[in-house]
Amino acid sequence: MDSENPFHVRPADPLDVVVHKGGYGDAYVIGVEDEYRRRFPSAAITHAGIKKVNAVLEPRFAAGNPPDLISAAGKYSIDFGQMAADGAFLDLGPFLDAPSLDIPGRTVRETLLPGTIEAGTYDGTCFTLNYSCNVFGVLHSRSLFRRHGWTVPRTWDGMYELCAEMTKSGIAPWTYAGDYLLPFLRMLLMTAVRTGGHQVITDIDNLAPNAWRSEAVLEAAAAVRVLADKGWLLPGTEGMTFLEAQAGFVEGKAAFIPCGSWLESEMRDQLPTDFEMVLSPSPMLSENGVVPYSAVVAGAAEPFAVPAKAANAAGGFELLRLLTSRAGGRRFTEATSAPSNVAGAADGVGGSTLLASVRDVLDAAGDNTCFLMFFLWYRDPYYAIGDVTARLMRRELSVREWGDECQALVDAVAADPSVPKYRR
Structure with a gap:
């Protein structure tokens, strides 16, 4: 050649x-x-x-x-x-x-x-x-956390304690893209993986019956739903575009946002010089999870x-x-x-705290780096599940109803002979 x-x-x-x-x-x-x-x-x-x-x-x-x-x-x-x-x-x-x-x-x-x-x-x-x-996780400003003496928690219980403290400072604990829930959904699924193991992702990718109704997935959905139940979201988050939510984050109005390694590039024109953006793994339900906190979803x-x-x-x-x-x-x-x-x-x-943190997260994750294929193989149902997750966070669905609706979308794909099927 x-x-x-x-x-x-x-x-x-x-x-x-x-x-x-x-x-x-x-x-x-x-x-x-x-x-x-x-x-x-x-x-x-x-x-x-x-x-x-x-x-x-x-x-x-x-x-x-x-x-x-x-x-x-x-x-x-x-x-x-x-x-x-x-x-x-x-x-x-x-x-x-x-x-x-x-x-x-x-x-x-x-x-x-x-x-x-x-x-x-x-x-x-x-x-x-x-x-x-792309590496997905929870992003925060290291400089903001340093000023307030905050530490990123490893568990959801620790996150709830920190959120209660954050509200006293006048900063909303969380925001997310109300019109694009897919990074938020990956955070939810990573929480489920720490409890249910890597099989959680494999079952979702393979359109397995009841994959979205598994105990690990429903427990993870319940954990993130607490953010809405407790009022720990930047006001208006549910209706924000991804750019509006990201602007609220870089302006210091919200402490955390679930997103990925592209965020610094996307918000570069609005990013304060002292922001020090950092990516961390999503919280786990318990320190006794079968997959460690260092695990991360990437792809x-x-x-x-x-x-x-x-x-x-x-x-x-x-x-x-x-x-x-x-x-x-x-x-x-x-x-x-x-x-x-x-x-x-x-x-x-060099020159980027986010890039450095992404390298550190990937190095720590090692073999516990998870890859979700569902979004590449089945675009439309994946987006539809993002919409269902938006309804969960608007408190329009219970956790179990959310799982049922997600599973119904997947079951329809599995039963449709016109949709090509892929397996891992």
């Missing part, structure tokens, strides 16, 4: 790129497009970085003229599980087996963090390259794919190879203060 041009890119062919411009922005993609231009100066590149990327991609796929490289994630993602089953994407096997751009003797496959390829694999074939390493995210009908698939593969070079991964971390899934690319990148 030609290490300089393994996909036989035709230098003058134009390249069409549409990517998700969410919490991580799209500057890191634009940077590698500049490198592509240096290698292929005759190629015109059309770039679109879009927040509501599904509104652009879905019509283009339907019309049969998709871009050459795409990414989609977050609230406005596309249904990768269904589209992979429908043959919308090219097999990334040849890309993964191509030579790494800047690590001699390695293939692209050999330069990625464990779990990256598995996260993009559907029915045995890798169709997406999930570029970022490969920001999926990139080369459409099957791309006009310049070779160029799409080559741009993706530039992204997954060590230089490309380092550019991502420098731009976002978050790790990519390129092994070692973030080494030595």
